[in-house]
Amino acid sequence: MTKLSVNINKIATLRNARGGDIPNVVEAAQKIESFGGQGITVHPRPDERHITYKDVRDLAPLLKTEFNIEGNPIAKFINLVLEVKPAQVTLVPDAEDAITSNAGWDTVKNKEFLQDVIKEFKQHGIRTSIFVDPDEEMVKAALETGTDRIELYTESYAVAYANSDKKGVEPYNRCAELAHTLGLGINAGHDLSLDNIHYFQKKVPHLDEVSIGHALIAEALYLGLEDTIKKYRDLLN
Template identity: 75%
Template sequence: MTKLSVNINKIATLRNARGGDMPNVLEAARNIEAFGAEGITVHPRPDERHIRYSDVRELKPILTTEFNIEGKPIQQFIDLVLEVKPAQVTLVPDAENAITSNSGWDTLVHKEYLEEVISEFKSNGVRTSIFVDPDLKMIEGATKTGTDRIELYTESFAVGYAQGDMEAVKPYARCAELAHKLGLEVNAGHDLSLKNIKYFKENVPHLAEVSIGHALISEALYLGLQKTIQQYLKLLK
């Protein structure tokens, strides 16, 4: 079964909009685990506009499932990961002013940089994953960085699927097959939702984990957090 890791950035965004500690990020993470999710994902950014670096430090000792920290490997981020030592770090090439992640790594251009960062994380016992577009060349390049996994950037699939383009999943299936053949595990994330996750799961092989935040938290406003997570788990079986 594909594991579900819930990105809790949006819970922190809601808290930060009002100040104080409501909703409580730690309590939300505990509940998400209790409702059956197999992981918690956070994506701290330098401006701490949602998840704060202090949140990451406070989350680590209370979590019982896999902790995944995403982000651009600037020195501040690297130091945080090496301090906290999550189960997994996902490297994302965030543009400085991007509202959210909007592209994967060019694993050919940034091979040496990624190789150096990944080596440091792996030597400290942290599993590594790199965010990539569904491009076979980028998958091939990823294998040369030493990463354990890739995370397929799924926005183009989600957009195509919403427009009725069932072929939009095919590049992901091809990339997942190649990654598996080359010895990489496959994660996926970005704009996956209750509407499209079943089709994606059924058509993309070797899917180890999906990381879902914005859609899941938005859907929970209507369905409730527990019911939403349980629906995802059912669709991912």
Template identity: 70%
Template sequence: MTKLSVNINKIATLRNARGGDVPNVLKAAKNIEKFGAEGITVHPRPDERHIRYADARELKPVLTTEFNIEGKPIQQFVDLVLEVKPAQVTLVPDAEDAITSNAGWDTIKHRDYLREVISEFKSHGIRTSIFVDPELKIIEGAAETGADRIELYTEQFAVDYAKGMENAAKSYVACSQLAYELKLGVNAGHDLSLDNIGYFSNNVPHLDEVSIGHALISEALYMGLEKTIQKYLKLLK
């Protein structure tokens, strides 16, 4: 059973556009849980252009599903995660000026750095996941960092699937199988949508969780949030 975690960054982006509190991030998150999602994801960035660090602090006490905080482990982020203690932290190697995540970790080059950060989070009982490209050597490197899970960066899958490529998920299948053999849990995210999630989840084995934000919130503008979430859950299960 693959869990659906909804990234609510775009809701915060809409709120910040007017400088007030509409839409309310906490209310939206609670509704998302009520509609059936099994997790809430946030990805605060240093400039707080969407989710703010304060949002993460305020969300934790009101959520009833798994809370996942994503981000680059700069000191400010590390301090936030250790304070909030979400169920899961996902480490992403974002450049500070990145519009959105655009690459996974080089788990070989940054192995020692990742080991240190992951050890700190795990010592506080926080499950750790690292954002990675679908490359077998990168998965092998991830296993050596001490991480609990990987999150497969699925932009290339989405691009290939849109072109009608029958083997769009091929590298993801191999990486997920290897991760399973190495006792790593498997998450996935980025550019997954109602158009492609069914194919991805039906073909990629051992998929624990998908994190979906931009597409889901965009689709909800047409269909409504509850109906959109229910469609994802049906495709995942």
């Protein structure tokens, strides 16, 4: 079974646009869990332009499903993760001014850095995942970092699928097979949607978890949050 983790950054973006506390991030996360979401993902950035560090601290003791915190492992982020101790931390090499994540780690060049960070998280019992492009060399080198899982960056698949190019899934299939052979868990995320998720899950084996935020929250504007989560769960299973 592929689990659905819902990224709630966009709910925080909507709240922050007006100020105040509507919509309430914690209430939204709890609703998502009650509607069938199997995890909550947040990606706090240094400028806290959507999810804030306070949100992370508020969410941690109240969630009943897996909590996944994404981010670039700068000192402030590392300290937050070690304080909160989520089920999973996903390391993403995004620049501080990036609008959204736009590349995976070069696990060859950054191997020693990632080894040090991952070792610290694992000493505290936190499962680690690292964001990688669908490149078999990056997957092989990811094993040497000590990570538990990889998260495949799926933007190129989504673009290809939107252009009716079904071959865009093939690198993901190969990387997933390789990662599984190496003993790595496999997550995926970025631009996955109701339109393209079923084909991806059907073609990419051994998929443990997908993390979906922007598309899911946008689709929920038309379909409702509960029905949207149910549709994702149905497509994934």
